[in-house]
Amino acid sequence: xxxxxxxxxxxxxxxxxxxxxxxxxxxxxxxxxxxxxxxxxxxxxxxxxxxxxxxxxxxxxxxxxxxxxxxxxxxxxxxxxxxxxxxxxxxxxxxxxxxxxxxxxxxxxxxxxxxxxxxxxxxxxxxxxxxxxxxxxxxxxxxxxxxxxxxxxxxxxxxxxxxxxxxxxxxxxxxxxxxxxxxxxxxxxxxxxxxxxxxxxxxxxxxxxxxxxxxxxxxxxxxxxxxxxxxxxxxxxxxxxxxxxxxxxxxxxxxxxxxxxxxxxxxxxxxxxxxxxxxxxxxxxxxxxxxxxxxxxxxxxxxxxxxxxxxxxxxxxxxxxxxxxxxxxxxxxxxxxxxxxxxxxxxxxxxxxxxxxxxxxxxxxxxx
Amino acid sequence: xxxxxxxxxxxxxxxxxxxxxxxxxxxxxxxxxxxxxxxxxxxxxxxxxxxxxxxxxxxxxxxxxxxxxxxxxxxxxxxxxxxxxxxxxxxxxxxxxxxxxxxxxxxxxxxxxxxxxxxxxxxxxxxxx
Numbered sequence: 001x002x003x004x005x006x007x008x009x010x011x012x013x014x015x016x017x018x019x020x021x022x023x024x025x026x027x028x029x030x031x032x033x034x035x036x037x038x039x040x041x042x043x044x045x046x047x048x049x050x051x052x053x054x055x056x057x058x059x060x061x062x063x064x065x066x067x068x069x070x071x072x073x074x075x076x077x078x079x080x081x082x083x084x085x086x087x088x089x090x091x092x093x094x095x096x097x098x099x100x101x102x103x104x105x106x107x108x109x110x111x112x113x114x115x116x117x118x119x120x121x122x123x124x125x126x127x128x129x130x131x132x133x134x135x136x137x138x139x140x141x142x143x144x145x146x147x148x149x150x151x152x153x154x155x156x157x158x159x160x161x162x163x164x165x166x167x168x169x170x171x172x173x174x175x176x177x178x179x180x181x182x183x184x185x186x187x188x189x190x191x192x193x194x195x196x197x198x199x200x201x202x203x204x205x206x207x208x209x210x211x212x213x214x215x216x217x218x219x220x221x222x223x224x225x226x227x228x229x230x231x232x233x234x235x236x237x238x239x240x241x242x243x244x245x246x247x248x249x250x251x252x253x254x255x256x257x258x259x260x261x262x263x264x265x266x267x268x269x270x271x272x273x274x275x276x277x278x279x280x281x282x283x284x285x286x287x288x289x290x291x292x293x294x295x296x297x298x299x300x301x302x303x304x305x306x307x308x309x310x311x312x313x314x315x316x317x318x319x320x321x322x323x324x325x326x327x328x329x330x331x332x333x334x335x336x337x338x339x340x341x342x343x344x345x346x347x348x349x350x351x352x353x354x355x356x357x358x359x360x361x362x363x364x365x366x367x368x
Numbered sequence: 369x370x371x372x373x374x375x376x377x378x379x380x381x382x383x384x385x386x387x388x389x390x391x392x393x394x395x396x397x398x399x400x401x402x403x404x405x406x407x408x409x410x411x412x413x414x415x416x417x418x419x420x421x422x423x424x425x426x427x428x429x430x431x432x433x434x435x436x437x438x439x440x441x442x443x444x445x446x447x448x449x450x451x452x453x454x455x456x457x458x459x460x461x462x463x464x465x466x467x468x469x470x471x472x473x474x475x476x477x478x479x480x481x482x483x484x485x486x487x488x489x490x491x492x493x494x495x496x497x
Contacts, residue, residue: 123373125413127398130405212412220370311375313415327417329408 001173002077003070006084007063010091012279014059016286017095021048023290023339027216027310030102031320031337035309036218038115047102058094062087077171099337103320121311124215126224133228135209135235141202144246145195151253152191158257159187166256174267185367190256194249196360201242203353204341205235207332211341214292214334217310221300226293230334233289234341240281248274286339316346369397373414381416385424390433393448394492400449404434404442431459 021029026039030051034044066087070080110116155162159182166186169178180186208231216223251270255262289295316325320336326346331353335342343350371388373381392398404410407425411418425442428434435445452460471481 120374121376123375123414123416125371125373125405125410127369127371127392127404129413130409131403210408210412212409212415215370215413217372311415316415325415328412328415329418330412330415 002080002084002171006080006087007066010059010063010066010084010087013088013091014055014063014095017091018052018055018059020338021051023286023295024337025292025294028320028336030099030106031317032103032106032110033310033312033314034106034110035116035119035312037119037309038110043109044106047106051098051102055095055098058098059091062091062094100319103337107314116309116312119307119309122217122308123311124217124220126213126215126220129213129215129224129228130209133209134232135205136239138202138206140239141198141205141242144242145198145202147246147250148191148194148198148253151250151257152188155187155191155253155257156184159184162187162257163259170252170267170271174264174271187256189364189367190249190253193364194245194253196357197245197249198242200357201238201245204332205238207330207349208234208341211330211332211334212328217308218304219300219302221302222298223292225298225300226296228293229296230289230291230293233285233293237281237285241278244274244277282339291339292334375416381414381420382423382427385421386427389424389428391492393433393444398444398448400444400446402444404444406441 027034027036029044029048034041038044066083069075069083075083162182164182165179166182166189167176167178168180168186168189169176171177180189211231213224213227215227248270252267255267287295313325314320316328317323317336321342323333323342323344324346325344328344328346330344331347331349332341333344334340343353345351369392371385371392373384375381377384379387389398389404404425405413407418407421410421414421425434425436429436432445432450433448434442436442450456468481471484476484
């Protein structure tokens with residue numbers, strides 16, 4: 001069971017990474033801004049398809065090694081988890097390496113051949129963008145917080161009746177496999193973690209409201225509609241995650257307080273249901289919506305402006321992955337290479353957010 | 369309504385914002401009471417400093433083209449479209465002066481300058497955008 005989950009996750013990582021360029025904007029390739037004049041450059045098209053092929057081949061090799069090792073040595077669950085992690089890290093490092101190579105090559109072409117010179121760079125703003133933006137209101141993310149708060153308080157009122165060992169980790173088969181001494185903290189650790197996660201998702205939803213729109217100068221109407229849709233779907237995805245996390249963690253907390261309702265079958269069903277919902281929504285988000293809504297087709301009549309291109313923001317994107325712009329008040333920005341969002345490291349708020357997040361995780365890890 | 373900004377232009381960014389908002393008003397794409405983005409949202413959309421937007425908004429507020437209401441946001445002033453007061457007229461005269469001077473240096477006749485103004489007016493009144 002552990003092995004199958006690992007293989008599925010590996011497959012998921014590799015396939016998503018390999019086909020990623022298909023779900024991204026044509027104007028941002030391997031984290032490099034490509035002006036409209038060069039979007040159809042045959043070298044870029046070739047580079048993308050080569051990336052997919054190489055990554056699939058390398059990724060499959062990693063999976064085959066993993067399966068071969070499983071069949072030959074029949075290792076213990078503990079070893080599977082360890083090597084499974086190693087295989088995942090390997091797959092990620094491999095794809096990042098391949099990405100970095102392409103990113104550097106492409107940046108060099110762009111620089112030496114001066115792709116943007118002689119063209120006017122323009123930034124486009126739609127004055128009514130915020131009015132048309134339909135994100136879920138924050139209350140959708142605040143209300144689910146009542147669940148862990150209630151369960152946390154309820155757990156503490158039942159403190160005397162709880163067993164001496166509190167489960168804090170569950171194996172893929174639904175059986176608890178990690179325990180901590182009973183304390184006020186270990187009893188409430190699960191609700192606390194849920195609250196941290198919910199807080200994070202709430203933060204994302206409100207930061208998305210403030211995030212700057214990226215409207216393309218040659219496709220103003222289309223890119224605006226795609227952006228609006230992308231943001232709406234992002235907000236819904238966050239909501240699906242919030243509800244799934246709340247339900248799963250809520251159920252697990254109930255099994256701590258009232259072990260009699262616990263059966264590993266139900267736990268397994270909850271975990272698998274959770275995985276299916278999350279992976280399903282992410283897949284839908286990736287394939288149907290795409291980064292910045294590029295997969296949503298919208299037909300508009302645009303007036304072509306000769307010699308005008310979008311502003312080149314490459315200088316704010318380190319390796320095309322990390323966004324640092326002190327002037328930009330957005331905390332969250334759309335990723336260049338990848339589906340979803342990343343933080344603006346030039347903004348104080350991002351550092352406060354990351355500090356709080358890692359601080360809480362470290363605190364929970366140390367105290368438990 | 370879309371606004372397009374050139375970061376590398378010789379016209380300062382705040383002035384580009386001001387000019388395009390006024391143009392929007394002249395064309396009728398913006399109407400008194402319409403709301404504009406908050407300073408923070410506008411700056412985020414531009415990926416530029418909030419000071420730039422602030423400067424543009426204060427400039428427009430001074431000329432009574434917009435109203436900045438604390439907590440409620442920024443709206444086009446009810447007097448955004450109005451009959452020019454003596455002060456408005458004076459200001460426009462001041463602002464036009466260097467342009468007219470430049471036209472005279474380029475040996476343009478009064479008729480030619482009039483024609484130029486007429487062309488601009490027709491262009492603004494065609495609500496093509």
